[in-house]
Amino acid sequence: MFKRSILALALLSALAPGVARAQQATLVFTAIPDEDETRLVERFNKYARYFQVKLGVPVKYLPVKSYPAAVTAFTNNQVQFAWFGGLTGVQARLAVPGSQALAQGAEDVQFKSYFIAHTSTGLQHAKEFPKGIEGKTFTFGARASTSGRLFPEYYIREALGKEPEKAFSRVGYSGDHSRTIQLVQSGAYQVGVLNHLVWEQEVKSGKVDTKAVSVIWETPTYPDYHWVARGDVDKTFGAGFTDRLKASILAIDDPELLAIFDRTKFIPAKNEDYKAIEDVGKLTGLIN
Amino acid sequence: MNRLAFGNTSLLFLISALLCLALADIAITTLNPWGELLRLVRGILRPDLLSVEAWSVVWTVAFAVIGVSIGATAGLLLAIAFPHFAAVRASALGLRSIHELFWALLLIQVFGLGPMTGVLAIALPYAGIFAKVFAEIIEEADLSAEKVLPTGTSAAAAFAFARLPVVAERFKTYTLYRLECGLRSTLVLGFVGLPTVGFHLEGYFKQGKYSEAAALLATFYVLIGTRRLWARPATVPFLLIASLLLLPEATGGGSVIANLVRFVTHDIVPAPLRGADLGSLATWSTFAGWLHTIVAKQILPGTWNTVVLAQIALVGMGLLALALFPLVSRQFMGTLGQPAGRLLLVIVRSTPEYMLAYVLLQLLGPSMLPAIIALALHNGAIVGYLMGRHADALDYRPDAPKGLNLYAYDTTPRLYGQFLAYNLYRWEIIVRESAIFGILGVATLGYHVDAAISELRFDVAVVLILATVGLCALIDILSRRLRRALRISTLATRLADAPATHEV
Structure with a gap:
């Protein structure tokens, strides 16, 4: 037993090079897991193949389970670029100085959130902020979601004059947009908020029981999802690599690839486009 | 004399759990759980x-x-x-x-x-x-x-x-x-x-x-x-x-x-101390304010909720174990029924608490209830399984009673010390496990850790994790003292020490 344990320890040292070996120049990317992860790996492997052909370097996709895990992979240089939401993108750029926003979906310039409610609440669709949601049970999406948390929280604070924990009888964080729909639909929470694209998509695919849950308010628009690359990518992959990466994203016109993101095309983005997110992040205390 | 102590201890825990139950947040809020339940059952039947x-x-x-x-x-x-x-x-x-x-x-x-x-x-x-x-x-x-x-x-x-x-x-x-x-x-x-x-x-x-x-x-x-x-x-x-x-294999680079x-040197250093002048009084007063906010807003209420949740789950686990243990005992179930009972308990204890809680969240709505039920089921199956093995290791008189009489007047009284030993041992484990129920919208310590990590505030997360460690240590000490006072500190508390059964 004892001898065997020593063997185990010796073998552990064989593990360590696995970490060092990963230093080879493979370009790795990730994406925040913001909705149903059905075949997420399969879908993003299509992107990996696309980038590999366009850029001539090995490209891999790293699946993650949560928003902060995506940011951490970026901070650790485990991935060199990523598809972030507005807030996670800002978090990532603050954590890795020199990083750049590369591109966003055409739809991301004017993104919005939908507040949804269970029919039993009696809340109806309205133009103004639905003040009747006060005192109900409420679920956000992921804690670090822009459309499922940050801007909704900002508008809640603005309209009701208090933080969500005080405004609602219970506040939950479902984890992702699809789950928010599920939880409000089953009545587990009375009201919720999510990314408008995911709502449209799930309604279209027949996954939503529109008799049980409906949209009661649309937020004003804000900038959201974007591709971000680390500042040191050129150092590893050669001068001008970041520009080539950006160009290869903007050149995506294959409807199948675009459908994965539910976007019509990608357009250029720059860090300043997300100033509003940083400001709101500071206002709500989500960013230091 | 010991039996009186056993009774008093059990009563104390029962009362504390009832008190917690009165204070706990356990409302059933869901409106239409049946659709989800139906899908669940259909899925389980068609793996x-x-x-x-x-x-x-x-x-x-x-x-x-x-x-x-x-x-x-x-x-x-x-x-x-x-x-x-x-x-x-x-x-x-x-x-x-x-x-x-x-x-x-x-x-x-x-x-x-x-x-x-x-x-x-x-x-x-x-x-x-x-x-x-x-x-x-x-x-x-x-x-x-x-x-x-x-x-x-x-x-x-x-x-x-x-x-x-x-x-x-x-x-x-x-x-x-x-x-x-x-x-x-x-x-x-x-x-x-x-x-x-x-x-x-x-x-x-x-x-x-x-x-x-x-x-x-x-x-x-x-x-x-x-x-x-x-x-x-x-x-x-x-x-x-x-x-x-x-x-x-590892994917991706990074040193x-x-x-x-x-x-x-950065992430877990408390934010007010990062790059600040450590000789200055102002730095430390900002630090004190930072710490105070965490203690007052997260640690104290979080600890309270964790303890309330754990206390109810602990007593739930005990009651469940008492009800379940005959299922895995040959003395009660016979040689044919016992394997079926054992299979059931293996399934219950191997089902991750997190999964149970998530399904229950859909059915019951967000509150402490899903977490309590999940913890009680998982741990109750473990303790029940162990107790069943002890029940078969006892020497029974040839004219021992059967059924309910055997249970109430023979087996259970003789195993009660052992039962308490297992319960007290798992107290700390339940508190530690309650950490992963942050997603249920119940503000336990784990909920605040989850929040801190989402906001990439690892300094806060580390303070909260240390608070969890402190709470576990405290309960560990308390449990040990109780076991010593009840003179059950030498009884088995681990699965590997429970009497062996004839397994296939």
Whole structure:
């Protein structure tokens, strides 16, 4: 037993090079897991193949389970670029100085959130902020979601004059947009908020029981999802690599690839486009 | 006299749980759970076995085998020093008081999402557990061989030749049993993104793909249920080598050293102290304010909620164990009924609490209730299983009563001390496990840790994790004192020590 344990320890040292070996120049990317992860790996492997052909370097996709895990992979240089939401993108750029926003979906310039409610609440669709949601049970999406948390929280604070924990009888964080729909639909929470694209998509695919849950308010628009690359990518992959990466994203016109993101095309983005997110992040205390 | 103490203790716990129940947040708020329940039942009845990804099963075993092996090795070394150094005892307590989930979340910051994180997230807490258990086994060992050693025998030689042979068998049994726990722990690794069975399980449950989830769970039950067949002393070397060869490769780069430096010198340094003048009074007053906010807004209310939740779950576990244990006892179920009962309890205890809680969240709505039920079920099945084994190890009179009379007047009274010993031992475990229920919208300590990590405030997360460690240590001490006062501190508390049954 004892001898065997020593063997185990010796073998552990064989593990360590696995970490060092990963230093080879493979370009790795990730994406925040913001909705149903059905075949997420399969879908993003299509992107990996696309980038590999366009850029001539090995490209891999790293699946993650949560928003902060995506940011951490970026901070650790485990991935060199990523598809972030507005807030996670800002978090990532603050954590890795020199990083750049590369591109966003055409739809991301004017993104919005939908507040949804269970029919039993009696809340109806309205133009103004639905003040009747006060005192109900409420679920956000992921804690670090822009459309499922940050801007909704900002508008809640603005309209009701208090933080969500005080405004609602219970506040939950479902984890992702699809789950928010599920939880409000089953009545587990009375009201919720999510990314408008995911709502449209799930309604279209027949996954939503529109008799049980409906949209009661649309937020004003804000900038959201974007591709971000680390500042040191050129150092590893050669001068001008970041520009080539950006160009290869903007050149995506294959409807199948675009459908994965539910976007019509990608357009250029720059860090300043997300100033509003940083400001709101500071206002709500989500960013230091 | 002892029986009175047992009664009083039980009553005390029962009353405290009732009080907590009155204060707890356990409203059923869901409006239409039936649709989801129907889908769940339909999925379970039609498991989609083809969807099981074989590699995730291989990786589950690989992470468990390597993690537990390293944990056992380190634990053994720590155990030898355990009685001599308070620092060793304290670090072992620290290691095991942090839930695997938190270890994984912290380790990812340094090692990234890769095999090293997975292995260490199991090895570190397990080293702490092994250190404690191995030290206890050594302490309880028969010392007659050591007493006859010639004077001047070195401590190492005395250990190797007089103690090790006496305790080796128990080390072996315990280590192999721990492998089962290791398999369960890999599920949690999946929830943070490592490619174990847990990775897919979480995804399936999240998306309501119950057929796929049921198939994966069934695979996992088989893996656990057959552990005695494939994890034997003779197969251990093979398992180890195969696991090392098959462990998933790391994806992506990043320097561990750079990450470690950043994590230690920046991320976990309290925000007010980062790059501040440590000689200035203003810095420390900002720091005090920072700490005060965390204590007042998160630690105190979080601890309260954790304790309330754990107290109810603990008593729920006890009641459930008392109700369930006859199911796995031959004395009650006969030779035919017993295997069925055992299968049921293996299934219940192998179902990850997190999954149970998530399903219950859909059915009952967000409150403490899903977490309480999940914890009580999981732990109740474990204690019930152990009690059943004790029930069969008792000597019964030839004219012993049957059925309810046997249960109420013979078996249960005789096992009651043992029952309390198990309950008190699992008290701390329940508190630690309650950490992973943050998603239910119940503001336990785990909920605040989850929030801190989402906001990338690792300094806050570390303070909260330390608070969790403190709470676990406190309960550990309390439980030990109670067990000593009740004179049940020498009774079995671990699965490996429960009387053996004739297993296939």
